[in-house]
Amino acid sequence: MNIRRAVPVLVIFLFCWIPMAISQIEMEKKDVDTIRNPTPPNETSQDRGRELFMSRCVVCHGMEGRGDGPHSESLGVPPWDFTQDITDVTDGDLFNGIKNGGQFLWMPPFGLILMDDQIWDVINYLRLLEKGGN
Ligand code: HEC
DSSP states (O other): OOHHHHHHHHHHHHHHHHHHHHHHHHHHHHTGGGOOOOSOOOHHHHHHHHHHHHHHTHHHHOTTSSSOOTTGGGSSSOOOOTTTTTTTOOHHHHHHHHHHOOSSTTSOOGGGTSOHHHHHHHHHHHHHHHTTOO
């Protein structure tokens, strides 16, 4: 297929895909309350979660999850402090925030690079940070 023919196909594809992707995210947000954590918060899961946290989250959220990572100063909004901010937040809400990104664009949608299982491991680790563990 030559470039001239490919362009309209690409445009049509984008016009269909963008609203579909948005409605997908909206749908998932609506269903947040029904999301249950399928992974028991045991040491094995928390160890996996810690490893992911160290490689993916520390730059912004900091080593102990206090929202003070090396990158945090340059963001438009402060990253959440997991020792303070998640007591009243359900696992479903955390899952949605991590998978689809935060309320503000500074928190990236990790659903693009992490599997759901990995997100649950991270959440089990965040619950450990919340209690002052590490
Ligand atoms: C580029 C910096 C950055 C990285 C990397 C990052 N975060 Fe965040 N995160 C933020 C900022 C800033 C906020 C607060 C603003 C917001 O909620 O959008 C936030 C908010 C959150 C929230 C609350 C979302 C909401 O609004 O519901 C959760 C949960 C979270 N981060 C978890 C994580 C986890 C887990 C990782 C690693 C897998 C991670 N973050 C990596 C910057 C980051």
